[in-house]
Amino acid sequence: MATGRPHRPTTRGRGIPEATVARLPLYLRALTALSERSVPTVSSEELATAAGVNSAKLRKDFSYLGSYGTRGVGYDVEYLVYQISRELGLTQDWPVVIVGIGNLGAALANYGGFASRGFRVAALIDADAAMAGRPVAGIAVQHIDELESIIADNGVSIGVIATPAGAAQQVCERLVAAGVTSILNFAPTVLSVPDGVDVRKVDLSIELQILAFHEQRKAGEAAAGPDITDMVTPVVPPVAATRRRADDVPARPVVDGAAPHGVGDAGSGPDGSDGGRSAAMPA
Amino acid sequence: MATGRPHRPTTRGRGIPEATVARLPLYLRALTALSERSVPTVSSEELATAAGVNSAKLRKDFSYLGSYGTRGVGYDVEYLVYQISRELGLTQDWPVVIVGIGNLGAALANYGGFASRGFRVAALIDADAAMAGRPVAGIAVQHIDELESIIADNGVSIGVIATPAGAAQQVCERLVAAGVTSILNFAPTVLSVPDGVDVRKVDLSIELQILAFHEQRKAGEAAAGPDITDMVTPVVPPVAATRRRADDVPARPVVDGAAPHGVGDAGSGPDGSDGGRSAAMPA
């Protein structure tokens, strides 16, 4: 293949696949650790182990950035740190605002990983007037009325939403209207945004639910013989009219509308829309 | 296709694809909201919109669980809430422990999404003796010396790690040795665990870095003409010996080892291994 050319898998515009982009920070972290130990070079094998991925994948990922390795030797740590940082846009300094200074918002403000590595907390914003002026992580909280001017004055393009679910969409719209084009959302809601705005979602309870699924699967398999496919998802006997209907489950309705409310035991949290109180904005 | 049979895409054991499992909590959340508004049924189209996915995908996802819809009508909300809850293992109550009660750990302890929906915070654990006994979110923090007995006494199988990066692997090993088989890791480290243990990772700084990448891409495309492929990733002129070498980047070394340390400007955070101080355990 042509030696020095950049690749363009499909989209043309910067051919780096999403999956690769998502791993670059992992590599960067591992490389930074090596750099601090003054390790001059790494092989793809070593680095892959440190980053918790497969070495072939790592090499292919790097191949999208260009040819930065030396055959028979490996990759130069410092050089690679620089290249990945640049590719991720970390050679510049990104001002971010955090909206919703509750427990989570405060934790984020104190999070060291933001300050290092190119991100700077430009402002902490909360809707509670009582919070205004109070210092969190060394920064005075500002009232949400000033959101627009803060964004404009600091040239903020990345916003973090750590409000309760109910407030998230509204905050999101204000952020976008003020010029923010990337949002990291911690509120358990689906945000709708115009084209051109990126949203990434971090949802604590979803992660736990996924773990619970696997935990249950493990428990089920351990308890039953290895061939009981149907412990958890019982199969209908090849005959039965409509599917299975366990004894203690809400009866499968027949279009008749208005099923009795609150029958299932799980999934009936009394609050807004599930785990909504991730962060404050108490007033 | 055979009408009533469960599917087994590939793996046989519980044929539900990972991607589907990861979306089930989204559906559940949307369904819970509908349930609270006493909406009896939803069409795949409506529910898909509420969950932020495509309706075909949603229908396919549900088809892995069985046939729970009624053609011409839609899905019964209550029934579906129950089925998904059961599939995710949320009809039982999962005790979890949170290790590392710093800013983040405290935020997690206060997080409403844990308590609702089948999860119960069985204990808060920290290595700082000064924290012991102090109540956080209404629960007294316990010292890490008691980790093993807490796990055993409460039958905990899910652990949350919110310690600094440096302590995470050690805590992880103690959790696993004590019987935990699912771990939600907030520390910015790659955990190595034996087979049979599931780890999910939530990394705040990685999410930001991914956003920064897209932000930079957007900025670059807006600034340059639509055909400058190389604004950010300059290409080597077809002639040059070794690849490009910008003016202010670490020189590409030639196997000669010991590159000058700390040349790249980004990616040289002075702390442990990048943003390590997510949570406390200060002593």
Add this chain to the structure above:
DNA sequence: GTATCTTTGTGCACGCGTTCACAAAGGCAT
């Protein structure tokens, strides 16, 4: 009972991401 209309369930095709396996590249020893 029959026709019509809505919505599900899914076969099928496509594209992305992962992995294997190997040829090319380059250092290093002699």
Add this chain to the structure above:
DNA sequence: ATGCCTTTGTGAACGCGTGCACAAAGATAC
């Protein structure tokens, strides 16, 4: 200078996930 040995870079195959499009199913109206 030559050959060996290590490690990269990548072609090619495979598998999973997504989305289209439609036939089957069932409710509803007449």
